[in-house]
Amino acid sequence: MNASRTARERVRAELIKEITDIARRQLATEGAGGLSLRAVAREMGMVSSAIYRYFPSRDDLLTALIIDGYNALGEAVEHADAACARDDFTGRWLAVCRAVREWALAHPHEYALLYGSPVPGYAAPQDTVAPAVRDTAVYGRIIADAHHAGRLAPPPVCPPPPAVLAQDAEVVRALMPDVPDDVVARAIIAWTGLFGMVSFELFGQFNNTITHRTELFDHNMTCLARLIGLPE
Amino acid sequence: MNASRTARERVRAELIKEITDIARRQLATEGAGGLSLRAVAREMGMVSSAIYRYFPSRDDLLTALIIDGYNALGEAVEHADAACARDDFTGRWLAVCRAVREWALAHPHEYALLYGSPVPGYAAPQDTVAPAVRDTAVYGRIIADAHHAGRLAPPPVCPPPPAVLAQDAEVVRALMPDVPDDVVARAIIAWTGLFGMVSFELFGQFNNTITHRTELFDHNMTCLARLIGLPE
DNA sequence: CTTCGTCAAGAGCAGCGCTCTCTAAACACT
DNA sequence: AGTGTTTAGAGAGCGCTGCTCTTGACGAAG
Numbered sequence: 113m114n115a116s117r118t119a120r121e122r123v124r125a126e127l128i129k130e131i132t133d134i135a136r137r138q139l140a141t142e143g144a145g146g147l148s149l150r151a152v153a154r155e156m157g158m159v160s161s162a163i164y165r166y167f168p169s170r171d172d173l174l175t176a177l178i179i180d181g182y183n184a185l186g187e188a189v190e191h192a193d194a195a196c197a198r199d200d201f202t203g204r205w206l207a208v209c210r211a212v213r214e215w216a217l218a219h220p221h222e223y224a225l226l227y228g229s230p231v232p233g234y235a236a237p238q239d240t241v242a243p244a245v246r247d248t249a250v251y252g253r254i255i256a257d258a259h260h261a262g263r264l265a266p267p268p269v270c271p272p273p274p275a276v277l278a279q280d281a282e283v284v285r286a287l288m289p290d291v292p293d294d295v296v297a298r299a300i301i302a303w304t305g306l307f308g309m310v311s312f313e314l315f316g317q318f319n320n321t322i323t324h325r326t327e328l329f330d331h332n333m334t335c336l337a338r339l340i341g342l343p344e
Numbered sequence: 345m346n347a348s349r350t351a352r353e354r355v356r357a358e359l360i361k362e363i364t365d366i367a368r369r370q371l372a373t374e375g376a377g378g379l380s381l382r383a384v385a386r387e388m389g390m391v392s393s394a395i396y397r398y399f400p401s402r403d404d405l406l407t408a409l410i411i412d413g414y415n416a417l418g419e420a421v422e423h424a425d426a427a428c429a430r431d432d433f434t435g436r437w438l439a440v441c442r443a444v445r446e447w448a449l450a451h452p453h454e455y456a457l458l459y460g461s462p463v464p465g466y467a468a469p470q471d472t473v474a475p476a477v478r479d480t481a482v483y484g485r486i487i488a489d490a491h492h493a494g495r496l497a498p499p500p501v502c503p504p505p506p507a508v509l510a511q512d513a514e515v516v517r518a519l520m521p522d523v524p525d526d527v528v529a530r531a532i533i534a535w536t537g538l539f540g541m542v543s544f545e546l547f548g549q550f551n552n553t554i555t556h557r558t559e560l561f562d563h564n565m566t567c568l569a570r571l572i573g574l575p576e
Numbered sequence: 577c578t579t580c581g582t583c584a585a586g587a588g589c590a591g592c593g594c595t596c597t598c599t600a601a602a603c604a605c606t
Numbered sequence: 607a608g609t610g611t612t613t614a615g616a617g618a619g620c621g622c623t624g625c626t627c628t629t630g631a632c633g634a635a636g
Binding site for chain 1: 374375376377378453456457459460461462463464465468473499500501502503505506508509511512515516529530532533536537538539540541543544547548549552553554555556559560563564566567568570571
């Protein structure tokens with residue numbers, strides 16, 4: 113009875129995967145706004161209403177794509193980090209930055225779904241928060257590792273962070289344990305700087321201006337690494 | 345004959361303004377995806393097809409809103425800069441950063457239109473590039489002013505920018521004349537850092553994490569000012 | 577007074593998300 | 607093996623969208 117039950121559920125899981133695959137392909141060509149359940153159904157040789165057996169609404173399909181996206185990006189970042197020597201902290205940071213950028217360039221619409229304008233009327237459900245921090249956890253660990261190895265020497269550039277930020281630092285520290293507040297603050301600057309850079313490139317702000325984007329990116333990420341205090 | 349001709353054109357211009365006003369209000373409540381020509385027409389007591397006399401397509405209306413948005417942001421930034429003492433370069437930088445953030449928080453959907461995910465299938469026409477750099481010109485001038493006043497003392501954090509970036513720096517220098525390449529490079533870091541920060545806050549990346557956003561923003565922008573070399 | 581360009585109106589097309597009902601197949605249980 | 611239940615897909619349909627085309631009215635110019 114269990115085997116037969118899983119038989120039905122297996123074909124169901126397969127169909128769900130097929131739907132998300134087609135949806136992801138449509139996302140890549142049309143963008144989030146052009147994602148159409150009817151088009152997905154058409155491509156599957158299904159009638160549109162049948163899709164609703166698997167995803168109760170378009171938003172639920174979007175949620176599935178978002179979770180997949182966070183996981184794909186997280187995996188790429190984890191992979192890039194794992195390929196580096198553990199004590200090459202700056203190398204790990206740069207590898208992670210490049211992994212983010214390369215994944216974003218390879219999957220622009222998925223990146224836009226994760227880090228671009230929120231889809232109007234769509235509120236990310238709780239299921240997305242765990243995959244969402246998967247990449248963040250990686251560079252949190254890099255910075256924490258460097259700090260604990262005594263290799264973090266922040267230059268005297270930033271003033272000490274204001275006291276109220278200590279509460280927020282407490283939350284962020286879940287990703288980079290036992291790290292002082294000023295390191296957390298610098299980490300956030302680097303974090304927003306990384307994604308600001310990628311978003312600007314992807315969303316067209318560099319058009320007609322920046323042509324050597326890889327070089328600029330590497331240079332800026334190196335600067336941010338120095339700002340954090342990562343070794344030369 | 346001229347007077348009568350402008351009579352007709354005047355009511356036309358007025359209608360165009362009314363359309364964009366209503367569209368902007370709809371944008372604020374529904375977001376870019378929810379902008380509907382029919383809804384605008386309904387609110388104007390017009391029939392939907394009549395709108396096409398004034399805006400040949402939804403994209404053209406979007407373009408008008410984008411241009412207005414860039415101009416509004418540019419104006420806010422110019423105003424914030426003008427309120428500072430000319431030689432208080434750090435104060436001017438902070439004022440400009442805050443102006444960007446406050447404008448973005450006050451007009452989230454318009455900000456998303458300018459700096460969020462590009463609308464799929466929509467390519468920004470050439471008319472948008474001039475208003476688009478209006479704000480950028482302001483902080484370009486701040487940094488250039490500080491440099492020429494001899495008040496720019498970049499800390500020894502960033503390595504010298506790679507030689508290939510000199511070409512791109514040439515283009516950027518149109519906004520900050522006679523400034524060396526390494527200053528341009530730092531300016532770009534600060535620029536992307538500013539918008540990375542605003543976008544993260546606005547697009548929800550700080551949810552469940554950062555609560556003291558004003559303080560964090562001010563602190564980070566101060567750090568970036570130091571990184572550029574703006575005086576204490 | 578006629579001609580001509582401009583404009584609102586209306587109908588209509590194809591597409592969308594989503595809901596409802598109906599039929600048929602796969603399943604669980606006696 | 608037969609029976610009741612659950613699950614799946616098909617189809618029609620609702621109200622909405624952007625957009626097109628045609629029609630008829632209005633006002634300015636010759």
